[in-house]
Amino acid sequence: MNNPDTHAQNESLLDITDEERLALVEERIEAKFLDYDGYDFSRRQNIALNIFFELSQEMRGREMFYAVCMAIPHALFGLESTMYILEDEETFALAACSSGKCDKESVLPWSDVMNHRLTIKGENMHIPIRGNPEFNDMLAFEPPHNVLGCFVMRPCSGLPGHIRLFLEKYVNRVGYQLHHRIIRARNREHIAFIKSMVQDIGHNVIVPNMYFKLYFNRLKRKIEELHLTTTSILTGMNKNANPDQIREGNRLAQIVGGIEAQYQEIYSHYESTSMFLETLLRRQHFEEGRYVLDKRDVNLRTTVVDPVVERFRHRFEERNIRLSLAHECAEDHVIRLTLDRGLIAQVLDNILSNALKYTEKMPVKGGGKEQRVSYGWKIIDDFFGPNKPGIRLWVASTGNPLDLKEPLEVFKPGFRAKNVASRPGTGHGLYFVRQVVELHGGKVSYAHTEEGNVFSFVLPFEHS
Known part of the structure; x- marks a missing residue:
């Protein structure tokens, strides 16, 4: 034994x-x-x-x-x-x-x-x-x-x-x-099984998932037809209907608008989930036994940051957590760089998911307490050496500092800080963050500041 x-x-x-x-x-x-x-x-x-x-x-x-x-x-x-x-x-x-x-x-x-x-x-x-x-x-x-x-x-x-x-x-x-x-x-x-499983994933998961896009397109056309029909009905009712009918017509329009909003939210989740599935289950990962980057030139804000943040916005609102873009970041700021969009989006998803779970109410100026999460980005000149700038992305959330021996400890596999160990989690998310960021040649960091717990990563400001 x-x-x-x-x-x-x-x-x-x-x-x-x-x-x-x-x-x-x-x-x-x-x-x-x-x-x-x-x-x-x-x-x-x-x-x-x-x-x-x-x-x-x-x-x-x-x-x-x-x-x-x-x-x-x-x-x-x-x-x-x-x-x-x-x-x-x-x-x-x-x-x-x-x-x-x-x-x-x-x-x-x-x-x-x-x-x-x-x-x-x-x-x-x-x-x-x-x-x-x-x-x-x-x-x-x-x-x-x-x-x-x-x-x-x-x-x-x-x-x-x-x-x-x-x-x-x-x-x-x-x-x-x-x-x-x-x-x-x-x-x-084990390797033979994984290779076989990858083929099964492609056949039984990825390909069927692509059909959902067809179904979403059909549903979108039906919703558009419903909008047109509702508009036509309301136009006719405004000429001849009594107040009760007009009230019911307006209610119908609100229901149609609610259906479209729900459709947009579900479709957004579908797009993100599909991208994560196709990224994490990429055949090259399994064949080489490591994450393999598929780097492309992207608009960081519109293709990575905004879609992930919007997917979380409603969940933050449900928890009464105020989510905001840092004031120094212009919403129309265009930053183009080369990265693996799917993996970096998953990195930001993991960090926001942690913020959703661990944000706490803290005192604010003027009295009272509030839960806040802010996010942003900043270009740092010469971060990786002379004429080698980096782009820093961060998420800051209110809460007490993590109980750590040293800042990078939180990025170790399976690590859970003692003061948050009772909350749900596997301790793998931030390790995944570190793996992907370092694979891009970047660096991760954690610090507790006046903004709260700040998780950030810096990527090389590469261009195709």
């Missing part, structure tokens, strides 16, 4: 300096030297361990690896071998035999010989194949007692103790190599 003390120790090593880490490794190397001195293996046995390591790296395929594993005991001591691998928590499955004809049981349960201890019964010596406990979470199941399988050798009834020790240490190395091979095989299966 995993040793919790070892795991805790390895976790603590993440916070030490490079010099301390190097000293610890050198200490382990010295301890290993002492261990090997104590083993007193022969020169041939030590060479055999090196040969196993080299061949296990050289040979491809699980069957060839098993052949290498069984060939070492046979070459050194003339031992025949059988290897069993744990296929689930309860069952050992026959993997390979060194003899040409394998007449062993194909599956075996845990027993007095198939267990987590070296066991000799008759001519057979059963040595548990152990993995690396630090990587057990990457397996399909948690291996009981950290056992991946069992290496059975024979004839072993008269083997001296020092040879048994060598074989036990040898099987330990087999276990670590086997563990990595299982992980690599699972990773290949």
Whole structure:
């Protein structure tokens, strides 16, 4: 089983300096030297361990690896071998035999010989194949007692103790190599699944989603027809109808106007959601295992900032949060730069989403309290070096400062500040923000000012 003390120790090593880490490794190397001195293996046995390591790296395929594993005991001591691998928590499955004809049981349960201890019964010596406990979470199941399988050798009834020790240490190395091979095989299966899933996403999500645009266009035409019909009815009623009919006609016009406003809001959400879907589920991300930018020349305000802000405006109003553009930002200011529109829009969406969740009432001049969120942008000359300007976008929200050791801590994966940990959230949104901004060659930042909590990012002011 995993040793919790070892795991805790390895976790603590993440916070030490490079010099301390190097000293610890050198200490382990010295301890290993002492261990090997104590083993007193022969020169041939030590060479055999090196040969196993080299061949296990050289040979491809699980069957060839098993052949290498069984060939070492046979070459050194003339031992025949059988290897069993744990296929689930309860069952050992026959993997390979060194003899040409394998007449062993194909599956075996845990027993007095198939267990987590070296066991000799008759001519057979059963040595548990152990993995690396630090990587057990990457397996399909948690291996009981950290056992991946069992290496059975024979004839072993008269083997001296020092040879048994060598074989036990040898099987330990087999276990670590086997563990990595299982992980690599699972990773290949995972990659194959992801590639298949990407095709399914394109076929079952992206393409059907495109049809919604057709339905929205049809609905828009119907609403336009409804407007024309309503106008025609009202024109006729104004000439001949009584006051009650005119009142009902005006009510009809209000209903039609409400339907159009609701349509516009739903269509805006559809456009944003479609862009996010197509951006985040882009095939290149999955094929390369990282976010791949699709950078184009855009008008920052009209294609990124305004659409995202408008999508949030009604939600801020429902929470009685005053949303405003910073006074130094002109609404007609045109800023064109090169970026991945979909990913940067998602970055701004994440920051505004946090502002919606965490904005608090704070005192204002003149008395009382208010919830405020402001946003804006500013060109910063030479931010990335001489003649290399940047464009800074920020969102400021009223509230108490976050409880942080250092400002960038909030952008770490899974991080939640202690004073907001009770509120809904995964701690992934701001990490995504940092990933995308840095992929653009930009920088993220957090600060608490008189405006409140200010999250910002600076992008290179690039042009196509």
